[in-house]
Amino acid sequence: MQICRDACFFFLTIWLVYLTFEVETFQGISCGSPGEVMNGRYDLTEGVEFGARVTAQCDKGSVVHTHRTGPSHQHYIVGSKVRNCMAAGWSGRVVKCGAPPVVANGSLLYRAEESYAYREVVEYQCDRQLTLDGPRFLHCSETGQFEPNPPKCIDITCPTPNIDKAFRVEGHMPPYKYMSFIRYECEKGYEMEGESGLACEIDSRWSAPYPTCKVSKDSNPEAENVFFSKIGDEIKGGLNTFINWVSKKIPEVELKLPWMRK
The missing domain is CATH 2.10.70.10 (Complement Module, domain 1)
Structure with missing residues (x-):
């Protein structure tokens, strides 16, 4: 002790x-x-x-x-x-916190101040046609720095789809920017396989693969085209025969159809 x-x-x-x-x-x-x-x-x-x-x-x-x-x-x-x-x-x-980070091709929604108090928030926006990739809001943290990391302003453009036997029924004309939406339908006699609606995403890709238009089970457009072609040929042949018969009966009258003229 x-x-x-x-x-x-x-x-x-x-x-x-x-x-x-x-x-x-x-x-x-x-x-x-x-x-x-x-x-x-x-x-x-x-x-x-x-x-x-x-x-x-x-x-x-x-x-x-x-x-x-x-x-x-x-x-x-x-x-x-x-x-x-x-x-x-x-x-x-x-x-x-001092002045907030500068974002290329972007700006603060409101005029920047010389300093910011703890937890004060700043909001960013991008120049026209560009998309904000990252957080829109940053706050002054206890470290004296703005958090989280600042966003980027990027150009997002999705390619124009080329879908055979289909036509666009909804959506704007290109260029297709972020969140642009388009929807397609197939021509008569065809049915669609896949997503008919597409949205342009942040990676400049469409939200789903392009759909395809395949011949409908209830119709055969190619066979229909052949059928109507044959009917047209038969009609033309019949008219030609009729004109020849009339010409023989009335020699002084010369009749020709449009497709017979040279």
Whole structure:
């Protein structure tokens, strides 16, 4: 027990000597202004020199927040609302962010400020015909940087589909940009296999493979074309025979159909 008391007394003496040395060394050193508190101020009753303590006080109707909740327009203190003037300056820190990141071919929705308070939000937009790839909103984090990583403005254009025996029934004309939608139908006598509606996605690809138009089970367009072709030939042949017969009966009358004329 005697050894323990002696050791404790020794370390206590060393600690008191260190504190005395620190006070004498840094006595009179100023920490300067502790910073600003939005809608409030610091109580500087004890001054701003080494050893002084300041406390954040809010204007009437406002509240000092020391965590991630509350209005986004206030400045926040990381840690306690009480700050001490120490050898390295004020303990704790008021979180502020500088100018938000610049996005190529894009801009902020509102004019940029010189600085932003903790949790303040900025919103991005892209130049015309470009698409925002990434988060639209960034916030001032407790590290003093905007998070998450800024978005990119990219050009998204899907190719114009070429679908045989089909025609477009819905959607705009090309170029097809992000989220453009088109829908196709097959010609008469054909039925569609696959998705009839396509949407242009973020990777400049359509949401589904192109559909195909195949001959309907209930019809045969090729056979119908052959059938009508044969009927047309028979009609032409019959008319030619009739004209020849009339010409023989009435020699002075010359009759020719359009396809018989040279």
